[in-house]
Amino acid sequence: MMKLIRILTMALAMFGLVQTASHAQPLRIVIDEGVIEPLPIALPTFVAAGGEAAQYAAEITRVIAADLTGTGLFREIPASAHISSVTSFDAPVAYADWKAINAQALVIGAVEMAGGGNLVIKFRLFDVFSGAALGEGLQFSGTVAGWRRIAHKVADVVYSRITGEGGYFDSRVVFVSEEGPKNARQKRLAIMDYDGANVQFLTDSSALVLAPRFSPSGDRVLYTSYESGRPQIYVLDVASVSRVALNTSGGNMTFAPRFSPDGQSVVFSLEQGGNTDVYTVGLDGSGMRRLTDAPSIETAPSFSPDGSRIVFESDRSGTQQLYVMPASGGEATRISFGPGRYGTPVWSPRGDLIAFTKQNAGRFHIGVMRTDGSEERLLTASFLDEGPTWSPNGRVIMFTRESQGEAGAPALYSVDISGRNLRRVATPSAASDPAWGPLQN
Amino acid sequence: MKHLTIAAMLIGALALSACDRNSRFGDDAATAGMGAGGIVPGSPSDPTSPAYFQQTIGDRVLFAVDQSTLSAEAQDVLAKQAAWLMENPEYSAIVEGHADEQGTREYNLALGARRASAVQSYLIDRGVAPNRLRTVSYGKERPLAICSDESCYSQNRRAVTVLTAGAGTS
Numbered sequence: 001m002m003k004l005i006r007i008l009t010m011a012l013a014m015f016g017l018v019q020t021a022s023h024a025q026p027l028r029i030v031i032d033e034g035v036i037e038p039l040p041i042a043l044p045t046f047v048a049a050g051g052e053a054a055q056y057a058a059e060i061t062r063v064i065a066a067d068l069t070g071t072g073l074f075r076e077i078p079a080s081a082h083i084s085s086v087t088s089f090d091a092p093v094a095y096a097d098w099k100a101i102n103a104q105a106l107v108i109g110a111v112e113m114a115g116g117g118n119l120v121i122k123f124r125l126f127d128v129f130s131g132a133a134l135g136e137g138l139q140f141s142g143t144v145a146g147w148r149r150i151a152h153k154v155a156d157v158v159y160s161r162i163t164g165e166g167g168y169f170d171s172r173v174v175f176v177s178e179e180g181p182k183n184a185r186q187k188r189l190a191i192m193d194y195d196g197a198n199v200q201f202l203t204d205s206s207a208l209v210l211a212p213r214f215s216p217s218g219d220r221v222l223y224t225s226y227e228s229g230r231p232q233i234y235v236l237d238v239a240s241v242s243r244v245a246l247n248t249s250g251g252n253m254t255f256a257p258r259f260s261p262d263g264q265s266v267v268f269s270l271e272q273g274g275n276t277d278v279y280t281v282g283l284d285g286s287g288m289r290r291l292t293d294a295p296s297i298e299t300a301p302s303f304s305p306d307g308s309r310i311v312f313e314s315d316r317s318g319t320q321q322l323y324v325m326p327a328s329g330g331e332a333t334r335i336s337f338g339p340g341r342y343g344t345p346v347w348s349p350r351g352d353l354i355a356f357t358k359q360n361a362g363r364f365h366i367g368v369m370r371t372d373g374s375e376e377r378l379l380t381a382s383f384l385d386e387g388p389t390w391s392p393n394g395r396v397i398m399f400t401r402e403s404q405g406e407a408g409a410p411a412l413y414s415v416d417i418s419g420r421n422l423r424r425v426a427t428p429s430a431a432s433d434p435a436w437g438p439l440q441n
Numbered sequence: 442m443k444h445l446t447i448a449a450m451l452i453g454a455l456a457l458s459a460c461d462r463n464s465r466f467g468d469d470a471a472t473a474g475m476g477a478g479g480i481v482p483g484s485p486s487d488p489t490s491p492a493y494f495q496q497t498i499g500d501r502v503l504f505a506v507d508q509s510t511l512s513a514e515a516q517d518v519l520a521k522q523a524a525w526l527m528e529n530p531e532y533s534a535i536v537e538g539h540a541d542e543q544g545t546r547e548y549n550l551a552l553g554a555r556r557a558s559a560v561q562s563y564l565i566d567r568g569v570a571p572n573r574l575r576t577v578s579y580g581k582e583r584p585l586a587i588c589s590d591e592s593c594y595s596q597n598r599r600a601v602t603v604l605t606a607g608a609g610t611s
Contacts, residue, residue, distance in 0.1 A: 182587040208582055211546060230577045231550060253554055253578060256547045269551065271578070274509070274558025276551035297551040313548065319507075320548055343545040357545050383589070386545050402542075404589040433546070 027104055027127040027134060029073050029163050036420075038075035039162065041068060042103035042128075044086040045079070046121070049112035056119060056144070057111040060151040064107065066195065067155035067169040071396075072421030073162075077103050089122060098128045105134070107158060117144050123154050125161055135161050148197055149440070156439070168391040169194060172437045173398065174212040174221050174238075175412060177201065178430040182408060187432075189223060191238065194391075194436065196426035202241055211256065211387070211433045212236075215263045218437040222246070222257040222266060233257045233268055235283065247285025256299045260327075261307045267291070269299040278312055280327075291329035300344045303327065304351060304371070311335070311345040311354055311371075322356060324371065335373030344387050347371070350394035353417065357386040357399075366399045368417055379419040383408075389436045398425065400432040491532070491604050494525050501601040502560060506543075506594075509555035511563060519560060522602055523567030533573040533609040536560045537601045541594035542581045553578030560600040573609035 029039055045061045048054035068074040084097035089110035098106050109123030122139040126132070138157060142150045149170055156167025177190040177199075186205035189212055192198055203209055207227035214221055221236045233246040233254045246266060248254050257268040260280070265287075267280045278301045281288040292298040296316035303310055304327075311324050317334070320341040325332035336342040340360025347354055351371070358365040358378065364385040369376040384402040391397070395416055402410040409430040415422045425434070483490025485497050494500060500522070502515035511519065526534065538557030540549035557576035565571050586593035 183584050185582070208579075210550075210582070253550070255550050269547065271551060271554045274555045274562075274576075276554060297548060297555070299551050300545070300547045313545075315507075315548075320545075343548050359543070359545075384542065406587045406589075408587075408589060 027130070027162060036073060038069075038073055039105060040077050040103050041074045041105040041107065041158075042077045042082060042098055042101070043068075043107050044082060044084075046109035046111050046123070047086060047089050049110065053111045053113050053119075056147055057109075060111060060121065060147060060154075061109070063148055063151035063195075064155045064158070067152060068158060070195070070423065071159065072416065073159075074105075077101055089124075093126055093131075095126075095128055095131045098126075103128050105158070105162060107154075109154065113144075114141060118142065119144055119147055119150060121150050121154065123157075125158055148193060152193070165395065166393040166439065168393045168396065168436075168439065170440050171392050172218065172440070173389075173412075173425075173434050174202070174214055174437065175427070175434040176209060176212065176432045177427065178410060178432060179205070182406065189221070189236070190427075190431075191221075192427070199428055202236060202238070203243075211435075213258050213435045214437040215259045216261055216438060217263060218440065220259075220263075221435075222259060222268075224255040224257070231255045233266070235266075246281065246283075248279070248281055248288060249285070256301065258302050260303050261305055267301040267303060267310060269301070278310070289329070291325065292332070302346045302354075304347045305349055306351065309347075309371075311347055313343045313345060320359075322354070322373070335369070335371070336376075337373060338376055346388055346390060348390050348394040349392060353394070355388035355390065355397050357388065366397060366415065368397075377419065379415050379417065380413070380422065385413075387433055389434050391436055392439045398434045398436055400434065402432070488525075489529060494522065494529075494602075494604060498522055498525055500603070501599045503595060504556055504598040504600070506541075506598070507552065509552070509559045511559055516563065519563045520567060523564045523569050526564065526569045526573065530573075530608055531606070532604045533575075533607050534564075535603045535605060536564075536574060536576045537583075537603055538576065538578045539583060539585075539597055539599050539601070540581045541597040542584060542589065543594060544581060546580060546582075549580035550578050551580075553580045556598075556600045560602065564602075570609060 043065045046057040048057035065076050069076050081101050084094040086108050106126040106128050112120050114120045118141050120141040124137040125134045127134045140150050140153050152169035155169045159167045171194045174191045176187050178185050178187050180186045187209050188205045189202040189209050191200050207225050210224040212221045212223040224231050225234050231253045234243045236243040253271040255269050257266050265280050265282050269276050270279050276297045276299050278292045278298045279290050296314055298314045301310050301312040309324050310327050313320050314323050320343045322336040322342045322345045323332035323334050340358050342356050342358050344357045345354050353368045355368050358367050363381050365378040366380045366385050366388050367378040383404040386400050388397045388399045396414050398414045400410050401413045410432040412425040412431045412434050483492040485492045498521045499518045502518050536557040538553030540552045561574050561576050584597045586596040
C-alpha cells in the first residue's frame with residue numbers, strides 16, 4: 001500500500017475561501033439542483049524536473065483534468081488556448097494571460113523523482129479573477145506505482161477548495177465482473193479505482209458471486225457466493241484476498257449483507273422455509289439477532305450512517321416498498337408512496353438522503369428521497385437500472401444498467417444526485433453491482 | 442447392480458452436458474455450479490429413468506409474475522413428480538427457484554426461494570421424505586430463455602426439480 005506523506009500545511013479541512021474585496025464573485029461552485037455552467041479551469045502540464053518526471057507530469061496532469069471535468073462541474077481550457085506557458089513552479093503567475101482566456105481557476109504543479117522509487121508532487125491552486133492563491137500550496141509524495149493515487153489526491157483538494165465539499169477521486173469500487181452468455185454468465189469479484197483504472201480480480205469465476213459491499217474503512221468486502229452450492233455471505237480481506245464464510249449458524253440462504261457504520265457487525269437477509277427476513281450478526285459470528293419477523297420478503301437492509309436506523313425493502317403491503325426501522329428492530333415506518341415499486345435502498349454517507357431502485361410502468365429508475373420519503377426525485381430511466389451506491393461525499397451515485405435482449409449485458413454508470421452528468425464507468429468487460437468505498441488515507 | 446446403472450447414467454450425463462451446450466436444460470448442474478446431479482439420460486419412455494422424470498412428467502413448474510402460488514397445472518406436474526420420487530427412492534432432488542429479469546437482484550433471490558419452497562412443501566405434502574429435498578434460489582441469475590419479453594420471462598419464472606443421486610441426507 002502506498003503511503004502518502006503530507007509535508008506542507010494542510011489547513012484545508014474546512015477551508016475558508018480567500019477572497020479579495022475587488023472580486024465580486026468568489027471562485028466557488030455551489031452544488032445544488034440548479035443547472036451549473038461548468039467552471040473554466042486551466043491545468044497546464046505540471047513542470048517536470050528531468051526526463052523521467054516529464055512522463056509522469058504529463059500523465060498526472062491528465063488524470064487530474066479527467067477527475068475534475070468528469071464531475072461535470074469543470075470545463076478544461078485546452079492547452080492550445082493558453083497564452084502563458086508555465087516553466088517554473090515558483091515563477092509569478094501571469095494572471096492577465098489566464099484572465100484573457102477566461103480561466104477562472106488555475107492549477108500549477110511540479111513533479112520530481114525522489115529516491116527509493118518515489119515521486120514528489122507539489123501544486124498550487126489560483127483564483128485567477130481575484131489574482132490570489134486559493135489555499136496554501138501542497139506537496140504529496142508516494143510511490144511511482146501509485147502515481148494515479150497522487151493525481152486523485154490533488155484533484156480531491158482542488159475539488160474541495162472550490163466546492164467546499166469533500167472529494168471522491170482517491171477511492172475504489174468493488175464490483176462483479178461478468179463474462180459469457182446471458183444464460184451461463186461467469187461472475188467474479190473485482191476491485192478498481194473509482195475511474196475504472198487498476199482493475200484486480202478478487203475471486204475466480206468458479207462460483208457465482210453477487211453484490212459485494214465495502215466495510216466503512218475499505219479494508220474488507222462482504223459478498224454473496226454460491227461456492228457451497230447455495231447463496232452464502234462471505235467476508236473478504238482486501239489486502240490478503242482471503243475470505244471466510246460469515247457465521248450465521250445453519251445452512252440457510254443468506255444474502256444482501258451490509259456493514260454497520262462501525263464495521264463490527266453485518267445486517268443481512270436470511271431465508272428459512274421460503275421466507276426472507278432481516279437479521280444482524282457480529283462480524284465474528286456472535287450475537288445473531290432477527291430484526292424482522294413477517295411472512296413477507298424483507299431484504300436489502302442498509303444502516304443510517306449514525307447506526308441508529310435501518311432502511312430495507314419489504315413486500316408486506318403487496319409490492320416492494322421501503323421501510324425504516326430502529327437498528328435494534330421493532331416497528332417499521334413505510335417511507336415510499338409513489339407509483340410503482342421500490343427496492344435496494346441505500347442510506348447516503350451524509351445521512352440526508354436514501355437512494356433506491358424504482359420500477360414503474362415497465363421501466364427502472366435510480367432515485368433519491370429524503371429519509372422520511374419526501375422529495376422523491378428520479379435520476380435515471382432505462383430498461384433496467386438497479387443497485388445504487390454512494391460516492392464518499394454523497395454527491396454521486398454509481399449503479400448497474402443492463403441492456404435489453406438476448407445480447408443484453410450490464411455496465412456501470414454514474415450520475416450526480418441532481419440527475420446530471422450520467423456517465424458510463426469504463427470496465428474491461430460487462431460489470432454489475434458496484435459498491436463505492438471510502439476516500440483512502 | 443442398480444447403483445452401477447445410475448453411475449453409468451450419470452457419467453453419460455456429464456459427457457452429454459459437456460458437448461450439448463444448447464441443451465434445453467439450461468439450468469443443469471454444470472451451468473449452475475452445483476456439482477453432482479443434474480441431467481440424467483435414459484429413455485423418456487422408461488418410467489424408472491430420470492429422463493422420464495424430466496421430460497415425460499416434466500421437471501419444472503412455472504409461476505405468474507411475483508407469485509409463488511402453484512397453479513392447478515403445476516400441482517398436477519408436482520403430484521406426478523412426488524409419485525415418481527416415491528417410486529424411485531435412490532434419488533433425491535434439489536428444487537431450484539428462479540425469477541425473470543424484471544426485478545432487483547435481492548428481491549428475485551427471495552422470490553426464487555419462495556417458489557422453491559412452495560414446490561418443496563407440495564412434494565413433502567405428497568409424501569416425499571423431507572430429507573430427500575433441498576432448495577436453492579438462483580433469483581434472476583440463471584435465465585433459461587434470454588430474450589427480454591414475456592415469451593421468455595414466462596419460461597424463466599420457474600422452479601426446477603433437479604434429481605441427484607443418493608437417497609437423501611438426514
